[in-house]
Amino acid sequence: MASQVIEKHRENAEIYHGEALCKEKSIDLLSEMELPKGLLPLKEMEEVGYNRETGFVWLKQKKATEHVFRKVGKKVSYGTEITAFVEPRKFKKLSGVKTKELFIWVSLSDIYIDDPSSGKIIFMTPAGLSKSLPVSAFELEEGEGGAKTSEIEKKKEEEAAMG
Template sequence: MAEKEGGIVNKGHEEGLKLAISLLEEFGLPLGLLPLANVVEVGYVKSTGYMWIVQEKNVEHEFKMISKLVSYDSEIYGYVEKTKIKKLKGVKAKELMLWPPVSEISLDDPPTGKIHFKSLAGITKTFPVEAFAAGQ
């Protein structure tokens, strides 16, 4: 894929997780935003902000503070920038009986303690950032 050209690639769970966490930190995103399991590789292209994550299988995670179940596909990708992930693919949040794809995640800048999840249908849900802290 052309998007991956010139990218840093970390293979394996521990190294992949290190890169994913360092990217979340660098761009001011909550460290628990991507609860990953059995990571195959994580990659990042600095010039474009394109980031991808490959894990062995889909992962479902419940963010208990907000009672929200989120599904992460085996391949997740998007463009990361300060306080934001755009054109996100591979993440769905359960709404009633539906799993609408999440297309963008953003935090307010300057920070307000809120994080916003926008679906392809244009619906935005807002939650407290601390719900996505590591270990939640």
């Protein structure tokens, strides 16, 4: 199903391939949308697409992964295809992301920051249940691309200084 939706949005989309470029573009997208840069700690990404006209985003990775956000003790599962409609501080109609609550996996449908000054990010299920957690728990942690990002920025600064 997600693949069919992706196909509808491919035309006029920015599409990137390759693990390093996809990681960089996913972090750029989160930054552009004013969301924490560690929100999508995907591994072995193969494709990232963003259709600015429709606000549709997709991320493809080789295999489903799980990640534990240590600061809040939350385990999250990311499928091979993650899709969402984005706008500043929001992921809407999200698919491919689940969180473990007690003993069951619960799909997430929306992630948003209502009030940036609150320091809270809200996760909502298709059933309308929501949980509010600190934004700081979803920032990039060392070893999750933070080091790579600073290496890329360092290289860009060096190139800019050279001419």
